[in-house]
Amino acid sequence: MKSVLFSRFFILLPWILIVIIMLDVDTRRPAPPLTPRPYFSPYTGGRGVARLPLRRGSPGRRWGKRNESRPQPPPEPQLPTIYAITPTYSRPVQKAELTRLANTFRQVAQLHWILVEDAAARSELVSRFLARAGLPSTHLHVPTPRRYKRPGLPRATEQRNAGLAWLRQRHGNQRAQPGVLFFADDDNTYSLELFQEMRTTRKVSVWPVGLVGGRRYERPLVENGKVVGWYTGWRADRPFAIDMAGFAVSLQVILSNPKAVFKRRGSQPGMQESDFLKQITTVEELEPKASNCTKVLVWHTRTEKVNLANEPKYRLDTVRIEV
Ligand SMILES: *[C@@H]1O[C@H](CO)[C@@H](O)[C@H](O)[C@H]1NC(C)=O
Ligand SMILES: *[C@@H]1O[C@H](CO)[C@@H](O)[C@H](O)[C@H]1NC(C)=O
Numbered sequence: 218m219k220s221v222l223f224s225r226f227f228i229l230l231p232w233i234l235i236v237i238i239m240l241d242v243d244t245r246r247p248a249p250p251l252t253p254r255p256y257f258s259p260y261t262g263g264r265g266v267a268r269l270p271l272r273r274g275s276p277g278r279r280w281g282k283r284n285e286s287r288p289q290p291p292p293e294p295q296l297p298t299i300y301a302i303t304p305t306y307s308r309p310v311q312k313a314e315l316t317r318l319a320n321t322f323r324q325v326a327q328l329h330w331i332l333v334e335d336a337a338a339r340s341e342l343v344s345r346f347l348a349r350a351g352l353p354s355t356h357l358h359v360p361t362p363r364r365y366k367r368p369g370l371p372r373a374t375e376q377r378n379a380g381l382a383w384l385r386q387r388h389g390n391q392r393a394q395p396g397v398l399f400f401a402d403d404d405n406t407y408s409l410e411l412f413q414e415m416r417t418t419r420k421v422s423v424w425p426v427g428l429v430g431g432r433r434y435e436r437p438l439v440e441n442g443k444v445v446g447w448y449t450g451w452r453a454d455r456p457f458a459i460d461m462a463g464f465a466v467s468l469q470v471i472l473s474n475p476k477a478v479f480k481r482r483g484s485q486p487g488m489q490e491s492d493f494l495k496q497i498t499t500v501e502e503l504e505p506k507a508s509n510c511t512k513v514l515v516w517h518t519r520t521e522k523v524n525l526a527n528e529p530k531y532r533l534d535t536v537r538i539e540v
């Protein structure tokens with residue numbers, strides 16, 4: 218009995234070896250490096266950016282040596298970089314929201330994510346998250362002073378300004394590369410089409426925002442290709458009656474208006490956008506996007522407040538799990 222088993226085994230052995238060798242040869246192509254990127258903080262003196270290979274990188278390697286007949290996108294050497302400034306703060310849904318955002322951003326070519334934590338130090342959760350996000354990114358942090366942490370006061374002012382400061386510092390000494398900046402709050406939902414629209418921003422572009430201001434949408438009113446007013450359910454007297462998610466600014470405009478920042482002093486609730494845009498543009502100059510502002514490509518979604526009523530005060534589980 219034993220000898221029968223042995224002889225079968227030795228008959229099969231060479232075939233198994235051949236299969237293993239063939240599989241090995243096939244997988245010996247170089248895999249893209251997946252090393253975690255370093256991140257930088259202006260508050261610790263570091264700056265700069267590390268990149269993972271972008272999707273528009275070498276398709277040859279991605280698809281092996283076979284001649285795929287997929288249509289290749291035409292090379293766009295001067296594709297403007299989109300800088301997305303995202304203020305974020307620690308809360309139960311933070312990682313879920315950031316994951317949603319990263320999954321969108323990862324599909325956008327030439328996007329640089331500037332994630333700014335409302336914290337005295339970079340958190341481990343966000344650091345780990347960014348290192349694995351597979352996106353060119355910069356990780357900043359700045360705490361909101363305690364006196365501004367009251368209901369009714371604008372939020373994320375310091376964080377957006379830290380993002381602006383980083384951009385100006387990074388591009389300060391050189392002729393500006395083509396770039397577009399927008400404020401991507403972590404609770405919104407972004408259509409990929411929105412990035413195509415904003416990428417051609419010459420100075421300041423605007424578009425509708427869904428589910429905001431107590432209406433299904435708000436939008437700039439456009440006549441003959443020019444913004445002439447605002448369709449809004451709330452304080453239509455604002456100079457720019459627009460949500461933070463409703464505009465983009467070219468990097469050149471940010472650099473040539475070095476003093477333009479979000480203000481704390483004298484800023485009323487809901488006036489953040491107007492106060493900022495007033496410093497860099499006029500209503501007549503605005504460039505309407507999304508088919509003359511008739512399409513909603515971004516939504517002001519809100520995650521439902523999570524129910525943690527049964528969360529124990531002290532850890533009861535045997536393992537510690539990041540959520
Ligand atoms: C791949 O296919 C295209 C179209 O069939 C052909 O023009 C090209 O020469 C091929 N490239 C290689 C490397 O075989
Ligand atoms: C926007 O409106 C202008 C003026 O009416 C028109 O020339 C232009 O084609 C429109 N653009 C789009 C994308 O519909």
